[in-house]
Amino acid sequence: METSSKKRIVILSAIGILFTSLICLYGFRNVILRNIVDKRTARIEQTHGLRLHYQQLQMKGCNEIVLQGLSAVPEQRDTLLELQSVNVKLNFWKLLKGNIEVRNVRMDGLAINFIKRDTIANYDFLFLKRQQQAEPEPVIESNYAGRIDRILNLIYGFLPENGQLINLDITERKDSNFVAVHIPSFVIENNRFQSAIKIQEDTLSQQQWQATGELNRKVHTLKATLFAPAKKKVSLPYIARRFGAEVTFDTLSYSMTKEKRADNQLFLNGKAKVNGLDVYHKALSPEVIHLDRGQLSYEMNVSNHAFELDSTTTVAFNKLQFHPYLRAEKEKGNWHFTAAVDKSWFPADNLFSSLPKGLFNNLEGMKTSGELAYHFLLDIDFAQPDSLKLESELKEKNFRIIEFGTTPLSKMSGEFIYTAYENGIPVRTFPIGPSWEHFTPLDSISPILRMSMMQSEDGAFFYHHGFLPDALREALIYDLQVKRFARGGSTITMQLVKNVFLNRNKNFARKLEEALIVWLIESQRLTSKERMYEVYLNIAEWGPLIYGIREASAFYFNKRPSQLNTEESIFLASIIPKPKHFRSSFTEDGQLKETMEGYYKLIAGRLAQKGLISEIEADTIRPDIQVTGDARNSLAGEKPESSSPTAEEQ
Template sequence: MKKQCILRIATGLIGLLLLLTAGGYILRNVLLNHMVEQRLASVGKRHELDIRYRHLTLKSINTVLFEGLSIVPHERDTLLTLGSLQARLSLWELLQGNVQIRHLQLDSLAVRFVKHGSEANYDFLFRPTSEADASAPSTTPRSEEDYTLRINKLLDLVFGFLPGNGTLTHLNITEQKDNNYVNLHIPQFNIQDHRFRTDIVADEDHYVQRWQAEGEINPSDRRLSATLHAPHITLPYLKRRLGAEVSFDSLTCRFEQQCLGRELTRLIGQTEVNGLKVYHRRLSPELVNLDHGRLEFHLNIAPTSIELDSTSLVRFNRLDFHPYLKVEQKNGYWHLTSVTDKPWFPAEDLFTSLPRGLFDNLDDIRIKGQLAYHFLLDVDFAHLDSLKLESELKGKDVHIESYGHTNLSKMAEEFEYTAYEDDRPVRTFAVGPSWEHFTPLNQIPAILQMAVLQSEDGAFFYHQGFLPDALREALIQDLKVHRFARGGSTISMQLVKNVFLNRNKNIARKLEEALIVWLIEHQRLTSKERMYEVYLNIAEWGPLVYGIHEAADFYFAKRPSELTLEESIYLASIIPKPKHFKNSFTPDGRLKDSQKGYFRLIAQRLAAKGIINEAQAEGVDIANVVLRGPAKESFALSKPEPSSSESHRFTEPG
């Protein structure tokens, strides 16, 4: 009896389960539409969107058909329309709560990002989703992110919706701002056995390009690759939005994901570009050409850090190196570490690999010998004073066989110098005996020479162009105030900037400056004495006042050899801000008391160097600095400039 009872109950349960299953299957479309409508209504209400669709059906247990979708932000242009989408899902993945599309058929997808004036149909993407979000203070510390979890979720989404097989037809993506637009049109995108190939028509304000793309989509192996190529590809949108022009012949990107447990995900891949041309005024005033560039990366993503392993490779033209970079978040603060070590390699690999147009003075230069490079940057943003900065380029048997566009040894003899104001040339004169205002170094008082050194670069005659500690201190200060407040430049760097480089402030100029300084100092193309002589004869000492001869006359109606101790110290003080000299004086041409501390410090340094004695240092009196030249007359012609806090660069005596 018991067995029969159990059998009846089991049979009844099975029957009920089959009935429920059959009922659920019969009502599957009603249930599916109800759930989707609720979800879309919630999303639409939260983001102020009108989301509609014409038809949604579950054709089989794992195949969905979706037709006539439209998304329209309130009182904005239509954001998205979709003709039809049919997707066959992986039943096994679906039972585990994951979406994995096995086959996809999609037709007539159009996405339009439209902006008129300050209003855009994608504004909702950047709005807070609740009042709580809107009222949250911006200074609230952010909790540490779990980067492993975030990247895994993102890649799960990407690989889940990328099918191994399918056909996508009539895809359009449009960006429009007022009367300008960019449209990318894909007539047909075919995926077969994880491989794809397609044509892309790019139209930017009626300038039409035709590209080809091909690659692999392999969700099961967590692998993606794509190559974009054409005789000449110019990326749209960038010039209008960023003022940049970027073009290339081919671009390849590929990567694969390796999940190494809950705490670590690794991305391994490479990016390769051929025939790259870039223009942006912040980078260089000329078009930059890079024949071939390649990045092979091993990226380790942990819960609180992202690390570029040193097995990664960067190659441009003939030069390659292995960088290491780690960015880590601790207690709400970032910690960045970057290391690059390049052992001995042919010097010509560096100089022939420099992108043409980026370093104009070094184009076509021929250099033989061996180079090695070491770089370290360690920044803990919670303790900026602990910052470490090391940068050293070593040379072995290096010699210049021939110069390129510029004779880097021209400072060794008389040459023509052009001074600029606001990127415009204002004065041109010879730095040598043929210029009537030229003053040889041996005719410039030792007091003035040493005062300028102690103000600008105390170790000039001992370093080889760079002061790593000064650069480190400047970087710490810049990071603290969130702007470029200090430069850490040596006299060698200032000379190269003014004599060899254009006046366009950009990233490339600093790199070119460093290479030219290294060559001049390492190869002794110009002696230290001559470099300092040039510096004192071209330095700007006031409005359109260049060189020590004009400076002595402009301020004190004297020759350089007649300058007193106090007058020499003052001239050293004005070099950082020569156009603001009026801030240092009273209307009757006498030095303000605020200068006393600076004078006392420089006088003590001069005494330590043996240039003056202790009694002279103690007797320094700013009352002995009185304007007598044209500088005094300028007070009668205009009102003094508003007072501002002057900052002087001090370096330890060399």
Template sequence: MKSRVLKWIAAGLIAVVLVAGTGLFLFRGALLRCVADEKLAALEQRYNLRIAYRELEMPSLSVIRLEGLTVVPEDHDTLLTLEKAEIDIDLLPLLRKRVSVHQVDVEGMKLSFVKQGNVSNYDFLFRQQTVSEADPGKVESVLAGYDVQVSKILSLVFRLLPENGELRNLSVTARRDLLQTSFYIPELILANSQFASAIQVEEGAVKGEWKVRGTLARSMRLIEGSIASGSTNEKIILPYIRPHYNATVAFDSIAFKLSEKSASATPLTLEGMASVDGLEVYHTALSPDTIDLDKGKLEYTCHVGGNYFELDSVSTVIFNRLDFHPYLRVEKEKKWHYTASIHRSPFPSEDLFASLPKGLFRHVQGIRTSGKLSYDLLLDIDFNHLDSLQFSSDLRGHGFRIESLGGSELTKMNEEFEYTAYENDLPVRTFFIGPSNPNFRPLNRISPLLQMAIMQSEDGGFYYHQGFLPGAIQEALAYDLQVGRFARGGSTITMQLVKNVFLNRHKNIARKLEEALIVWLIENQHLTSKERMYEVYLNLVEWAPLVYGACEASHFYFEKEPSDLTVEEAIFLASIVPKPKHFRSSFNEDAILRDSQGGYFRLIAERLCAKGLLTEEEAAAVRPEITVKGKAREMILYPDSIR
């Protein structure tokens, strides 16, 4: 009897389940629309959206068919439209109220990202809801941390992108103000986690086709792929960069790999690789020439926190034959805080010179070396406290020597050479630095007072340092960042010489890097003696418009030889070196030095005394009093008559 009752109960339960299952199956479409409408209404309210669809049905228990979907942020341009899609979802994740797509077939999807000024139709994607501290009953929308933003994007990619499917007529446009970039994918095939497609790219008059292929492995939270040009012998020109940053980035091919180490870990950790072949970069802030990099690769481990990105020092950068492990941290408090460091243990020096990108180091191309080099860099820039800026850069040689200069002219200062002076990037005068120039004066024909006054003003440690003054460079960098332009250079006399003799006048990163390397080579390898460098410097430095060298300056201001200058005249000439075009500002309308010059004269006089060139009595007697003669006097007294 008891057994019969249990059987009836079991049969009844089975019947209930079957009836319920049958009901769910028969009314699955209505239930789906009911649940979808409820969820969409919540999304509309939460993110201030208008979401609509024409048809939503469920042909089977795991297949959803959707047609005529639109997503429009309130008071913004349409973000998404979809003609139709058939989605095969995984049932087990669905029971946990999570959508996981197994296969998808999409037709006619358009994504439009629009930004006008500081307002966009997609910023809601990166916001999260929080309870107001002032009013606990109020929910506020705030910008999520970087880790949350990145995690959301990756979750969407790994959960919603299928491992099998087909996308046809997919269009993505990004419009910022009046500039628009468009991507069109006629067909994207995904089969067994592999994908391949052609992407048509258009930006203004620039059009191109990319070939894309790769792997999407959701279970491993891994995506990797490659992009190459669809046309033979044509490079891919990266969109968005040129119109927004006035720069060009082009390449033959790139490959990438990204995996999320743990979706729940804090901070978020990403690992992967990015490589590029045939990279070309052009921007005037980098170099006046296109920079070529044959091969480059980054193997990275990146940590993402709420307000920072950090490139772990286990990461490796490889370009051509050179490799190193960088550390980089970018943190946002009220303002940005950047920290970067490199430590490279000794490596073959030839690896550096064989790897230098074309367009960055024109004057050292072809140099052959032996021995080893090591390098250390520390850069810490906190825009919240710029006075705390730290900078150090140390390149060291270990048995290093130059075997051949190749086509470089790094020893040109050792003999007479032709020098061209520039103004506003245009040549204004060419003359020889050497005996064939009647205005050339060797050191023994230039007053020791002038030599020391200029040295104490421009670079007091010239004869003792190796071409660099790290403290001065650090101070100059902090000041330049404060004013937002290249205002100070922190340059030594060697650096000024290299800039004028070897390099162009463009203030850009390429010139500063090449300048630093040439200075290091000249000083480290003693390619030119300090005495000869100073002699060259004193014969080409500008002292007034189109007045170059100590001899011309002495005659221009005082109608005498540089060997015959008084201490006051020498100090005055030293004061003009930083501002030769504006020498008249040192005088009043009667060609008398302004009283404001007194402090400078006393300072340099004290330093000349400390160096033994003046007695204490002579230094104390120095006054900002000189008699200007000749052409300089005419330009001061009658500025309007000078053409």
């Protein structure tokens, strides 16, 4: 009995102590809260050079926090943040476990101002800590799945089921330019939200946006839609000033759901959809790019070391759909990227009628029949660049061009007008055919020159179908090694298409259009190989404003193209990659540099293999030429008087 009584007394004492502690904790909760906040505030102020101040901070009951009169001012900078008041109701039981889960929030008068005057910004403290680190950070295990899971849990934890944000203002200002976002009321009710948004940029007219969506932490789902009322377009601010681009759309929607399948495996899926998208940037296209409908339905797997976009992902724009596969994995500090697309047979016109307007100007309006299939694989291991894999093949079945678009792609087969451009400005216009006095038929050009050019630029021209995958692969490997775009792996067909159809467009989109036009010309035999090579030799640039082999022969050697000897032919082939810098091949006394000898031996050896010269003759070939045309004035430092053939040649 005594033992039982003692136990009862101990239990009652413990309960009493706990109860008393809770009463004390509750009674001093505001003191404890302010003490914790003040310590954190002091640390932030010391680390980032901020002055943080609040007028009132207290807890109401066990789960409601009230904050009033908050401000954040960087030292000797403009005020970054001001907040009139915020009431936050938390999940009490989650709070006991150390987790934050916001049940309800009411915020009034939040103003955030990002201001930069000259080179001084009130937000530059965000980057100072990283710049001041003297010692390298220790290597941390990647664990991408864990990182993203924690970030998303934190975000979902702060997203309330109910709440209202009143008078939210965000301003970005740089000198006299600014973007101001005003949200009069952002309402969240039963996990669903809606809000009107007002945008003012500089002196432009004010925009009205509408945002709706759902925030549901229970099922880890986020959905949002952005549009402008009255069927107007949303125009993204800041983009034009910062990037020189213009982006507008009718509606934009996004959704994401998170599912954690294991400690090291995270699964994300959702959709991104845009309607009526218009994009303009001179680096993309000289015209506005228009996309009626675009949608991405994605399935993403995230592990400790890798991100993987599953091949069940669907990309759709206009009438075309395909399933891309992407994987990015990091091991021992090196990334390994894999990208693949396999599109089985589909109606060919689905491709050409779906091309975004403004991105493929020469193909707009093209009508086709038959079927196409496409295979693409790119595998890059940065630890072993030489192991790079590149595969790209567009196959056709009963394919036929019913109607050309804005440009007749077969125009090279007959005489046509060619315009040469420099930096987007036309510098010469002339016909490629008999009506041009400087035009030279293929059979009137020295066979040695024809072969020298081909061996220098594209030795397999008459055998491939417009592309050399191995050359593209080697060029990409080299570019990765030197970390810049140094080689292109272009074939003669690709160079022709670039100059004849796309000469004015110096942008990223040109490469995509170039590839499609090359495939169409080669696969449909719109122009014979012989005629393409003839056009190439008649439009190639051989010096400043020197176009075509006849002008080149006269400019350098005062000869006709049929009269060129082996050494002269090899020299002309050597300067095609950089025709405006032909002087760099010569010494100050007008002789070819000794560094040209290796190139001469290479081309001479190939000419001997093709049977155009003997091996004995190839052994005697040296970089020894006599410049007798107008180019000799340039070598002497004078401006050439004429770029046309001499009277003797005519």
